[in-house]
Amino acid sequence: MPALERHDAVYVLDLGDSENRFHPDWLTELESLLDEVEKNDEPRALVTKATGKFWSNGLDLEWLMEHPERFTDYGVRVQALLTRVLTLPLVTVAALQGHTFAAGAMLSLAHDVRLMRADRGFWCLPEADINIPFTPGMSALIQSRLTPQAAHEAMILARRFGGAEAAERQIVDRALPESELLSAAIELAATHIAKAGPTLETIKTRLYAPVIKALSSIE
Secondary structure (H helix, E strand, O other), X not given: OOEEEEEOOEEEXXXXXXXOOEOHHHHHHHHHHHHHHHHOOOOOEXXXXXXXXXXXXXXXXXXXXXXXXXXXXXXXXXXXXXXXXXXXXXXXXXXXXXXXXXXXXXXXXXXXXXXXXXXXXXXXXXXXXXXXXXXXXXXXXXXXHOOHHHHHHHHHOOOEEEHHHHHHOOOOOEXXXXXXXXHHHHHHHHOOHHHOOHHHHHHHHHHOHHHHHHHOOOO
């Protein structure tokens, strides 16, 4: 389950040590930890990491198949999380130490900056291979954060990008050795703590207004 710690003014949110799929209980804990980060009005920033082989494998499809009647509510909740992270009133850095797939990859895109392990792990949107179409909101988020060519390859071809290639294609901002990843993310986040506050939230909200509108509904 997710956990939160602090490195001075930088919050470090650990998504967990499993596949970190978006099970409702996992979402509840994550939402609670984000509440804790948001309620503080001091200078601060956020690094989101995970432990182990995965950063996040996205939607909990097994749970969803067992509860088809909750599909719409679940989708609304996931898209609300993407919107929330996209518009947090502080700078956010995703430290991708492992596989980052599907809605997990979309969650990484909702962060302001992405750093990725260079030597292992893939960033991938496999929806075309698993026959799950992107919602309009998810499509809008992806297209807002990737170049047109990278979005096409990721969404249509479901390509798996390793860290170095993801950096070359501007999917992530930097690819680093695993030993440097977390410290670099914290160091980078720390340089932006003074930006936290309502002004930054307003800038994000206006910058991504079309994405936020698209994410506000499930079609």
